[in-house]
Amino acid sequence: MRLLFINHRDIFHPQAGGAEQVIYEVGKRLVKEGIEVYWMSENKGHAEGEVDGIRLIRKGNPLSLHYYSLREAGKYDVVIDSIAHAVPFFSYKVNRKTIGLIHHVHQDVVDFELNPVLSRIVKHLEKGVKNYRNLISVSNTTKKELIKRFGIDEDKIRVIYNGIDHEKFKPGEKSEYPLVLWIGRLKKYKNPLDAIKIFKRLKNRKAILTIVGTGEMEDEVKRAISGEKNIFFLGRVEEGKKINLYQKAWVVLSTSFIEGWGMTVVEANSCGTPAVAYSKGSLPEIIQDGVNGFLVEYKNYDKAAEDIDYIIEDENTMRYFSKLSYESSLRYDWNKTSEEYYKYIWEISAD
Numbered sequence: 001m002r003l004l005f006i007n008h009r010d011i012f013h014p015q016a017g018g019a020e021q022v023i024y025e026v027g028k029r030l031v032k033e034g035i036e037v038y039w040m041s042e043n044k045g046h047a048e049g050e051v052d053g054i055r056l057i058r059k060g061n062p063l064s065l066h067y068y069s070l071r072e073a074g075k076y077d078v079v080i081d082s083i084a085h086a087v088p089f090f091s092y093k094v095n096r097k098t099i100g101l102i103h104h105v106h107q108d109v110v111d112f113e114l115n116p117v118l119s120r121i122v123k124h125l126e127k128g129v130k131n132y133r134n135l136i137s138v139s140n141t142t143k144k145e146l147i148k149r150f151g152i153d154e155d156k157i158r159v160i161y162n163g164i165d166h167e168k169f170k171p172g173e174k175s176e177y178p179l180v181l182w183i184g185r186l187k188k189y190k191n192p193l194d195a196i197k198i199f200k201r202l203k204n205r206k207a208i209l210t211i212v213g214t215g216e217m218e219d220e221v222k223r224a225i226s227g228e229k230n231i232f233f234l235g236r237v238e239e240g241k242k243i244n245l246y247q248k249a250w251v252v253l254s255t256s257f258i259e260g261w262g263m264t265v266v267e268a269n270s271c272g273t274p275a276v277a278y279s280k281g282s283l284p285e286i287i288q289d290g291v292n293g294f295l296v297e298y299k300n301y302d303k304a305a306e307d308i309d310y311i312i313e314d315e316n317t318m319r320y321f322s323k324l325s326y327e328s329s330l331r332y333d334w335n336k337t338s339e340e341y342y343k344y345i346w347e348i349s350a351d
Contacts, residue, residue, distance in 0.1 A: 080136070
């Protein structure tokens with residue numbers, strides 16, 4: 001069995017994020033099951049190589065990769081098009097045994113990120129996902145969006161949750177002071193400035209806000225926290241530091257307009273950290289109110305601050321939520337996720 005993943009970025013790309021983590025975690029486990037796994041992405045000046053048995057193919061740039069992918073996709077038993085940036089690769093045109101991997105539906109998100117003309121073009125192209133014979137959705141929320149937005153038959157969509165590596169993401173020592181963590185790409189639809197507005201409404205004056213991530217809004221974030229004594233911006237951090245921050249945090253804050261899968265919330269929960277998040281996208285699927293965190297109405301800064309204050313009110317309350325959050329995270333595991341991919345890939349291969 002030869003399997004090809006197509007995704008704009010590979011795991012070594014400077015902007016690699018959640019979509020790339022999914023392919024890496026699933027791919028390396030499929031290799032151990034005897035599948036030859038290939039990963040095609042744009043060329044950032046690196047030679048073709050290998051990581052944990054996954055063979056890396058690098059071609060073209062963000063635009064021309066769509067051309068190279070069509071030349072490559074017909075050579076494999078099964079292809080998985082990772083549609084992480086709205087525009088599909090359309091590998092089903094050259095290989096009928098192609099699966100579209102949908103991380104989230106971009107129809108509303110592109111309005112945040114692109115000018116009106118380009119947004120309209122990308123929205124039209126994204127509608128091409130309805131032509132895939134087989135789709136993987138990372139959440140039931142995204143599945144419902146695919147049905148609602150594009151009229152896709154639900155029988156074509158297999159929901160496979162993303163996992164977590166519990167050997168890496170596990171509870172550790174908490175900070176001595178109430179640490180609120182915001183982590184993610186600094187993009188408009190993730191609303192990083194909302195974290196600052198919410199934090200300033202906290203009654204707990206001992207709290208610290210730490211913001212982690214890079215992206216187009218970095219300068220705006222730096223300006224917004226200039227002169228603030230209890231708010232720190234760390235930029236991009238390496239994996240070990242990120243896990244340490246998850247462990248030390250008393251609560252993680254998520255302010256995204258949409259998340260196809262709230263990976264930062266699951267990672268935080270696995271480290272024993274509850275979340276306060278906007279009730280958008282897949283987060284109501286992941287967060288159980290009063291168990292592993294709280295959901296608040298979009299842009300309701302006062303309620304978000306109130307819920308954070310409740311969690312960090314005292315150490316005992318925080319530890320109560322910490323325990324429940326960790327237990328909640330045990331529903332997700334990369335080994336289980338990979339088993340489901342393995343079964344589905346062989347189903348498609350035999351079809």
